[in-house]
Amino acid sequence: MSVFSHPEYRDHQHVAFHYDRSSGLKAIIAIHNTQLGPALGGCRMWPYASDEEALRDVLRLSRGMTYKSAIANLKLGGGKAVIIGDPRSGKTDALLHAMGDFIESLGGRYITAEDSGTKVADIAKIAERTAHISGLVQGSEHGGDPSPTTAYGVFVGLQAAVEHRFGKSDLSGLKVAVQGVGNVGFRLAQHLRDAGAELYVTDIFAQNVDRAVTELGATAVSEEGLWDLDVDVFAPCALGAVINDTTIERLRAPIVAGAANNQLASEAHGDMLRQKEILYAPDYVINAGGIMDAYYQRHGGSAEQLKAHVETIEQTLLEIFQRSERDQLPTSVVADRMAEERFRLR
């Protein structure tokens, strides 16, 4: 298994591998960049088929965190941790303690948080061995769940996209298709409903759809039917890689603005969206409310300060949209460049 020549190894500062014989912990922490501050990123637990797969994931995700925090103007760098194991059967107190010791050994350069396969209770267990954690409410004004903040940020960002594309800030009558009405998607739909938008929703869980129909007056659509809808905005709030060769052909909405991480199946799809004149709000810019929430939970600050920070997503997106037009580049590329200007030059 190569590290330095790995295709996802792109200027990472530190990659640490750890094996703890007594608990069986096998974990990797990747610190991509700490130019702006300590590297914050979740701790994922997953039954990776190989060490190689785990390495790929941690390298890719840690780099993504550097870009997300930089564009969100936070004094944070990018990092991520992965535990190789089954989150349903592999968790023991000893394993989580060993993970805490591993994080502690990095002296605060990496700060952990919840992610796929880890819950608040697991972070609490890790916290028995290290203070370098985020996502536990410690006398903070903000709750432990960042979803409401993420949803508000996506709403603000969606408004910016509408303003840029249609030249209006009024959302009444705007048709929005929301894919996935879970923690973030449902709350986004609430904001949109309050602003007078017409909602079309889909979810693989029927009860989530029912709730949106009953409580928000949304129209239910099938998973497949979503792609053919004649709507103004497509808001992906479920899973990654939803913009791919197949869906891009069918997509009729002139705006893509939603919460899901890694929406583009590949970098090329950013360019394909631009060529189809579909305005794309880059995922890690529009969904940064969650990391902002984590930052304020850890560093303090009032709910008003957090809200004001989240509202900066509007200006950031408007700048990205303008630069994209000026330089004839996909918004995804412009976002990356803007983030790099912040973490490379300081």
Ligand code: NAD
């Ligand atoms: P969630 O699990 O609460 O909601 C996701 C919803 O999507 C669920 O209701 C699920 O049933 C549905 N879903 C799954 N597959 C689907 C499919 N094929 N078609 C339609 N619906 C489908 O998760 P969440 O916390 O709301 O996060 C949603 C997305 O936003 C994820 O990609 C997540 O990584 C991203 N995100 C979340 C936060 C946050 O604060 N929670 C922050 C940043 C990014």
